[in-house]
Amino acid sequence: MHISLAGRSAVITGGSKGLGLAMAKRFAASGADVALLARTQATLDTARAEVQAVAKAKVIAVACDVSRADSIAAAHAEVSAQFGKVDILVNNAGQSRTGPFETITDAIWQEDLDLKLFAAIRLTRLVWPGMQERRWGRVINVLNIGAKAPRAGGNPTVVSRAAGLALSKVLAGEGAPHGILVNALLVGLIVSDQVRRGHAALVAKGSNVTLEEHIAKTGTSVPLGRMGTAEEFANMACFLASDQGGYIAGTAINVDGGASPVW
């Protein structure tokens, strides 16, 4: 199936690494203008060059801490000035944060909710009126499989993700009559910078396992027997972002090689 995003403009938060970078490349190669948002300028600059190398349209990189409302407003203003509109929003920025319940302070809960829930609320609020006006929009919220299947030790992430799941469903109902399709993608175990950081932490603690061995070992817990690739994830996101995905709204799709215990 040929997927074209020509004429569309997309914002991808966390677009400088991992899944966000893979989505940025896929969207840009499919013809969309793409704005990458992340905090670190140097990484953004490298990512922008990588994406531009495969792009058919414009690529911009905007420094933004999505856990801060003022930073989101400034980034949205910059993207609007450059592209004139946002048709596709991917709320992807995030990091894994889990621990025993008794260790999670109010400050940690708030930080996690700001990064994973309020970022999506605030950015979506800014792009929503334009999508309504043009009667076309896509919002894709990247969550994790814990959103539907919380497990012990998964706080605060699973709570923030479950809230993101509810947000996606409510917005899908409100957006569909205006041509705005909202969906969630639930990540299982996918190779990204996050995984590379996890491996580096093991090495720092004295492990001599290689990155390849770490990835292979982690993948054995997945029914498909391996971790996913960021490109496999990006294919699904690109489909949802396109006209070809035009009858999919209000759903949450596991991209997890069968890892989730629930649908």
Ligand SMILES: NC(=O)c1ccc[n+]([C@@H]2O[C@H](COP(=O)([O-])OP(=O)(O)OC[C@H]3O[C@@H](n4cnc5c(N)ncnc54)[C@H](OP(=O)(O)O)[C@@H]3O)[C@@H](O)[C@H]2O)c1
């Ligand atoms: N990979 C997996 O197996 C997996 C599993 C479950 C869920 N997920 C979720 O999938 C999403 C993508 O994960 P990934 O594995 O691709 O992560 P990654 O490789 O660590 O990339 C994270 C991206 O988010 C950006 N970011 C982090 N905090 C930010 C902030 N406050 N404001 C703006 N940008 C921020 C990072 O850039 P800067 O640091 O420069 O800001 C980077 O571009 C995340 O929401 C993650 O929680 C991933």
